Amino acid sequence: MKREELSALVIDDEVDARVGMRKMLERCCPEVTLVEEAASGGQALDMASKHRFDLAFLDIQLKNESGLDLVDRLRTFCPNIIFVTAHEEYAVRAFQTEAIHFLLKPVEPRLLIQAVNRAKTASVPSSPEEQITIGPRSGGVVVSASELLYVKGDGNYCTFHCTEGREFFFSGNLGHYTSVLPGSRFYRIHQSFLVQLMAVDGVRAHKGQLQVVLANGECLPLARRRKEGFMKLMQEQR
Numbered sequence: 463m464k465r466e467e468l469s470a471l472v473i474d475d476e477v478d479a480r481v482g483m484r485k486m487l488e489r490c491c492p493e494v495t496l497v498e499e500a501a502s503g504g505q506a507l508d509m510a511s512k513h514r515f516d517l518a519f520l521d522i523q524l525k526n527e528s529g530l531d532l533v534d535r536l537r538t539f540c541p542n543i544i545f546v547t548a549h550e551e552y553a554v555r556a557f558q559t560e561a562i563h564f565l566l567k568p569v570e571p572r573l574l575i576q577a578v579n580r581a582k583t584a585s586v587p588s589s590p591e592e593q594i595t596i597g598p599r600s601g602g603v604v605v606s607a608s609e610l611l612y613v614k615g616d617g618n619y620c621t622f623h624c625t626e627g628r629e630f631f632f633s634g635n636l637g638h639y640t641s642v643l644p645g646s647r648f649y650r651i652h653q654s655f656l657v658q659l660m661a662v663d664g665v666r667a668h669k670g671q672l673q674v675v676l677a678n679g680e681c682l683p684l685a686r687r688r689k690e691g692f693m694k695l696m697q698e699q700r
Contacts, residue, residue: 468582469496469513471540473506473529474521483519483546483569490571491578503532510539517581519565522547533561542581550693566697576698594643596622597632607647611676613639613656625678649695652685659696665689 500506563577615636
């Protein structure tokens with residue numbers, strides 16, 4: 463989106479929630495100059511087909527329907543969809559729909575601003591890929607940050623798992639590499655695992671254990687004590 467003024471559709475079956483989002487947009491995001499409201503999926507689709515909104519703030523739990531089931535039809539008219547939910551467990555499916563962002567209720571102003579900014583820059587070409595060195599400074603390997611999927615620690619050694627099945631084995635414990643890799647892109651999800659956030663597809667519960675699901679289908683253990691920090695960072699990233 464190159465234009466500065468944006469239009470938004472707030473979709474929520476609760477009046478107070480719609481009014482609250484409208485007021486927060488007016489207060490925190492002045493570039494959103496037009497805000498309309500819809501109380502149901504049907505009303506939202508009808509309005510979006512006539513106006514073509516830049517943004518849609520879509521509540522996941524609508525009365526008698528799910529926003530997750532509505533997203534594909536809504537995207538036809540509104541390319542930038544931001545999920546809003548009071549339930550953290552919906553984050554997994556929200557990730558999988560490739561929405562621009564998702565927000566947890568009660569919505570924090572700074573995260574709302576992040577979501578709108580992400581939509582504004584969605585069509586802007588990205589900057590050159592960040593390069594990182596994995597392993598020791600002398601004898602390490604330089605890769606694009608997106609190529610490194612995760613790091614598995616085993617005592618004083620680590621295995622770096624990259625795209626296309628490539629693996630690199632270096633000395634050094636996981637704590638060391640956690641401190642040297644960019645914290646904005648990598649998060650330690652377990653005593654033995656450090657994951658690249660943009661490689662994450664979702665989170666699931668499996669046989670009583672939490673797992674981080676990667677886009678390539680691999681599953682890594684997620685420590686329960688690290689879940690809250692991980693989910694918060696994922697929310698900011700998305």
